Amino acid sequence: MKRDRVLLAHGGGGSLTRELIETMLLPRLENPLLKPLDDSAVLVMGNSGYAFTSDSYVVTPYLFPGGDIGRLAVCGTVNDLAVMGAQPFWLSLSLILEEGLPLTDLSTIVDSIHAAAAEVGAQVVTGDTKVVERGKCEGLYINTAGLGKISVPYWLGSANVKPGDAVIINGPIGEHGVAVMSRREGVAFQTSVTSDCAPLWPLVKAILDTGARIRAMRDPTRGGVAGAVCDIARASNVGIRLFEDAIPISGEVRGACDLLGLDPLTIANEGKVLVFCGAKDAEPVLAAMKNHPLGRQARVIGEVSTKPEGMALLRTTIGGERIIDMPTGEDLPRIC
């Protein structure tokens, strides 16, 4: 069978997305700065390191419980910088608007862009606007790029994780994905779950200020915690073991996932960070996280070992163990 077209599943942030990048993009664009495929590229200019990243936002609906596409467009980009240890300073903003978009919605969205950027002291310093015919996009799409200054004297890359490290998360998982799905046409269900969408730099700064040696951080967005730990296990060639009963998750998110037949580990988060650090450093890091409003429910949720190389496992609540697999792509609702 010839796979000669882009499929929706290629955009799911899972193994098909990776395949698209590795077969279509990397061979054509390859260079040493792109190659690590981290959340941001690390650029060295003079004596300083900078992180540079870009992301596009196509979420529907563009207003959802707990946020909107504007807040998301700032948080997503700022967080990709933060997990590289970079303080976000400058953002670009490109808007692709659909003919007919209500201006009141647009002003709400731009206001939340401004508010989210202000939360971390970043500014939108350049941008672009395009309008397309009705039906060519769903309301609006946003692209942002971000530039931040790296505040640690070492490189925080997904290949740096070592056996013995602890895995910490700052709070309950799956909230963004469930909140958005709960408003999506055709699936809409009643829930009080709101998106966790938040700019993480202040929390990350508190973590880095402990002086602990952080190996890597990752914001588990598309593909969820599962996608993030699979990526890191592979990049660092280590085994990552998560403990199901330690992973914070609300009853509502769990219920919604059961209903839709989804694994909460694969659901997107927009205000969560996975921190990998040496076991000795786990305690001060955890304390610093719990001291911050975005980290009150922080927990150690796993540990890193040598085996199985390049894989992530889950120790289940009932005491079994299973593989955590990289999600394939588009999440399919179950049919029975």
Next chain:
Amino acid sequence: MKTLVANIEEMARRVGRDLKFMEVCGTHTMAAFRSGLRQLLPDNVRLVSGPGCPVCVTDPGYLDAAIELCRRPGVIVATFGDLVRVPGTESSLERERASGASVRIVYSPSDALVLARECPSRHVVFLGVGFETTAPTVAWAIFRAAQDGLRNFSVLCAHKTMPRAMDALVRDQAVRIDGFICPGHVSVITGAQMYRFICQQYRIPCVVSGFEAWDILKSVGMLLRQIAEGRAEVENEYSRSVSEYGNRAAQQLMHEVFEPRDDVWRGLGTIPGSGLGIREKYARFDAAKVLGVTFHEAHVNPLCRCGSVLRGISTPLDCHLFGRPCSPAHPIGPCMVSSEGVCAAYYKYERMAA
């Protein structure tokens, strides 16, 4: 939980011989893998997966017919998401959609009705796949469409019912099953009594089970106890949802719209009376008749073992295609695509054993 496992170990020792329990339902399969409970079972108790994943048992010829339909101008194919990635002979609905065909994922048959009302100049075909769990909702959609006199809606019907398939499995000489973990969701509709004939005719114990890990463990314990005590009965572990006679209203609706017919199951072949066809009274909602759909025999990869996996004879690890080239990203057989497929479960959660 510990005492539950200890009890199971104790009873498995008492019984002594090797036992094979089949969980018929794909949701049980997934729950068993996801929770890691298979590793907690004694060595002489094995769980095998049955034909209870609707996508997996759907004949590939049906998919080819659906693909042919979605290419027709003026037709919208509406389907549950699980079906879109399943490969037919040379394409899949996902691929057709990427090439411009009208394939819409819906979350219930009533969404397909809404779609038909919104698009009066198009004909909406809903892909009716699934067991007693989904069949009543499709029956309702057809019933409703008839009441409202809707002219641009039909169902390509491949609904199946469980009892005849379980009967065929038991009769199959190659499969030896010591107990059935019966599907919870199906039983909500049919009632637990539906499995009584298996106990009476074949002396095989049955337990209707819920979907939590402890439900399944408890059910395994109940099966072991029956065997240890020489009983073969239908027991209901899932009594919080399943009654003896099930949901009468849903049964009546199914009976109103559907009638039993012979049907082809992937892996099991044609099983008499195991499918649901649309009654003559509702023939104008039967896509096969209204749109003149012909079913051809599909060409499947001869190395694909989905058929014997669905009968509980092989495990996915016995298949030469498993892992490479067949994986969830590049599925060859339906058991690798469906979120409830056995191959997907092995690949996702236990492929280290390979």
